[in-house]
Amino acid sequence: xxxxxFIEMVPKAELHVHVEGALEPELMLALAARNGLPPPYPSxxxxxxxxxxxxxxxxxxxxxxxxxxxxxxxxxxxLAMAYFRRAAADRVVHAEVFFDPQTxxxxxxxxxxxxxxLARAAEDAAAQLGLSAAYIVCFRKEMSAASANDxxxxxxxxxxxxxxxxxGLDSSELGNPPAKFADVFDRAARLGxxxxxxxxxxxxxxxxWEALRVLHVRRVDHGVHxxxxxxxxxALNASRTPLTVCPLxxxxxxxxxxxxxARLTQLVGSGLVVTVNSDDAAYFGGYAVANYGYLAAAxxxxxxxxxxxxxxxxxxxxxxxxxxxxxx
Ligand code: ADE
Ligand code: ZN
Numbered sequence: 627x628x629x630x631x632f633i634e635m636v637p638k639a640e641l642h643v644h645v646e647g648a649l650e651p652e653l654m655l656a657l658a659a660r661n662g663l664p665p666p667y668p669s670x671x672x673x674x675x676x677x678x679x680x681x682x683x684x685x686x687x688x689x690x691x692x693x694x695x696x697x698x699x700x701x702x703x704x705l706a707m708a709y710f711r712r713a714a715a716d717r718v719v720h721a722e723v724f725f726d727p728q729t730x731x732x733x734x735x736x737x738x739x740x741x742x743x744l745a746r747a748a749e750d751a752a753a754q755l756g757l758s759a760a761y762i763v764c765f766r767k768e769m770s771a772a773s774a775n776d777x778x779x780x781x782x783x784x785x786x787x788x789x790x791x792x793x794g795l796d797s798s799e800l801g802n803p804p805a806k807f808a809d810v811f812d813r814a815a816r817l818g819x820x821x822x823x824x825x826x827x828x829x830x831x832x833x834x835w836e837a838l839r840v841l842h843v844r845r846v847d848h849g850v851h852x853x854x855x856x857x858x859x860x861a862l863n864a865s866r867t868p869l870t871v872c873p874l875x876x877x878x879x880x881x882x883x884x885x886x887x888a889r890l891t892q893l894v895g896s897g898l899v900v901t902v903n904s905d906d907a908a909y910f911g912g913y914a915v916a917n918y919g920y921l922a923a924a925x926x927x928x929x930x931x932x933x934x935x936x937x938x939x940x941x942x943x944x945x946x947x948x949x950x951x952x953x954x
Contacts, residue, residue, distance in 0.1 A: 632929050633918045639720040639939035640903055640914055642847050642870035646693050647906025648709035657695040666691055677909050682828050682879050693729050702743030710751035716914040720758045720945050724794055727777050728766050737780050748788045760791040767795050767802035774810045791944055792820030799829040804836045811841040820944050822847055831855035845942055853892055862898050868942030869898055872905035873921040874912045891925040901939045
């Protein structure tokens with residue numbers, strides 16, 4: 627019981643959360659109604675019942691479909707504020723939040739629709755909830771390098787504190803190794819942006835090596851498949867490159883099916899800078915506290931180890947980390 631209380635109360639930074647993945651079915655249906663769109667599901671219960679995934683792609687298909695209800699600036703404000711309120715209730719005091727501009731641009735929206743809504747939510751989260759927030763633009767890995775480059779151009783008016791502090795890579799991993807994005811990541815570096823990438827979620831350790839060596843990322847999102855390469859684990863350890871691990875996401879997307887608890891135990895014991903995150907809480911069934919709780923039970927952690935994970939989240943953040951995006 628005291629471990630549960632500690633997990634609830636310890637201040638945390640959340641570093642791997644997609645704002646679109648915080649779209650709870652209640653808000654999804656409300657936004658569909660507000661925007662005069664057909665509801666993606668007949669009811670909240672039907673949506674939740676549909677959230678059973680065989681792998682990453684089967685999740686992404688529903689996640690992108692859900693994004694279709696986001697049409698107006700206020701939709702993005704409401705979505706982000708709902709996440710910030712929920713995160714603050716879990717004692718998240720700092721969040722670096724991914725979003726997928728290409729998805730919204732593909733739905734016919736411009737930056738002037740989604741970005742002011744997201745930015746105003748970050749300002750209100752700081753003022754009303756004491757939660758500092760910044761955004762990381764994700765490029766979708768199955769899309770072209772040219773599209774990623776155009777997306778970065780679109781972000782240029784929005785760089786800086788409370789707005790966009792970095793770039794990342796997300797979406798379909800297998801068959802889409804990171805090196806395709808070398809040039810756009812170089813450009814992001816020259817702009818003073820932080821770089822992260824989803825790698826080693828479903829894909830092999832080679833994709834993590836590429837993210838490190840070609841994209842020069844400062845954090846690896848997921849990275850759980852690094853466990854299969856001892857030299858990679860040693861390199862991540864030596865450079866103190868953090869992994870943003872998302873335990874309930876790995877569970878629901880059947881990463882390491884049958885062996886997940888053993889793999890998570892190994893990761894936490896590895897000495898790497900492991901952090902705990904919710905990824906897409908509305909789809910995977912839990913925010914920060916639920917992810918810490920699941921991991922603590924799966925890996926048999928006590929208070930001291932949970933405290934270490936929470937401390938790691940601040941070390942790994944761009945709020946305090948070297949070359950802090952907070953200066954941007
Ligand atoms: N987009 C949202 N969640 C994601 C995940 N877990 N992996 C890749 N892309 C994502
Ligand atoms: Zn993710």
